[in-house]
Amino acid sequence: MNKRDVLLNELAQGLRPISEGIEWFDGRGQEEQFQVLLFLRHHCVQARAITEDAPESIRRSGLRPTHTPAVLISRGRIDEQLGKIAGLAPLDERRKAFRLLIAVLAIADGRRRERFCSGGCSPLVAPTVRRLTAQHRTLKATSQSNVFQVADQSHQKSQWRAPVIRSAYAASV
Template sequence: MDELSASERIINELAQGVRGIDDGVAWFAGLSESERDAVLREVVLCISQAHPTAEEARASVARSGLKPTANPAVMIQRAPLMERVGRIAGLPADEHVNAFRLLVALFSIADTRRRETECRGQCGHFWHNLS
C-alpha cells in the first residue's frame, strides 16, 4: 500500500525536513490527548523500523531543543533504548509535547542514517520520497 495516514505523513515530513518542527509541534499540540497518544505510538513504530543507536539517542536530545534535564531527555539516555522509547511515548499528557519533540528528533536522525546508508535512493520505501 502506497499511502500514509495524515499523521504518518507529517511524522515523515518532519523527519525529512520537509516540514519544520515548530509546525509539527503546533499540529501535535492541537490534537486531543488520545490522538497525541496514538501519534506517539506511531512515532515509536517509525523509530523501531529505523533501528536507532545509543549515539543517535544522545544526539536527539540536542536536536530536540529540550533541556538535558527534561524527563524524556533523561529517559532516552538509559538502556535498553527501545524500551525507553516506549516509556517516553507513555509519559503523562503534560509531557506529550516534549516526548514528541524528542522522539521525532530521534526518528529523524536514525532514519536519515538509514536512508543514506541502507537505502541510498534505491529503496522501495515510498515514504522516503515525500519532497
C-alpha cells in the same frame, strides 16, 4: 499512508518546521496524542534507533538534558526507553516527547536512508529491503538447521561405530 504519517515523515526529514508539527500535535486530543507518540516510537524502532542516537536527538530536539524524556532516552535499552517516553502523561511532557521522538526518527531514518538508499530512495525501496532481509534470515536459519542435521547425523554415525570398535577391541584382547 495517511495524512498523519506523511506529516510525521516530513517533520522527521526536515521538510516541515517542527513548530508546525507541535502546533498540529497540540491540536490533537490526549488519546490521539498518545497514539501519535506510539506511532513515532514504533517507527523509531523500525528505523533501528540505537542508544548512541540519544545525545544528538536531545540536541536536535532542543530539550535540556534534565527534561524527563531526555533523561529517559539516555538510560537503558533504547527500545524500552522509547516506550516509556511515548507513555508520558502530562501535556508538557508529551510535547517534549513528541519533539524528541521526531528527532530520534530523523537520525535513525537518516542513517537508514544513507545505508539503503544511497542510489536514490522511493517508498517501494523499504518494503523490498525488508523482504530481502527476511529472505536472508530464512536462508541463514535454513543453513544453520542443515548444519545441525549434518552434525546430528555424524554424531549418530560415531555412536554407531563406537560399539563396533569396542567389540573388535574386546575380540583382540
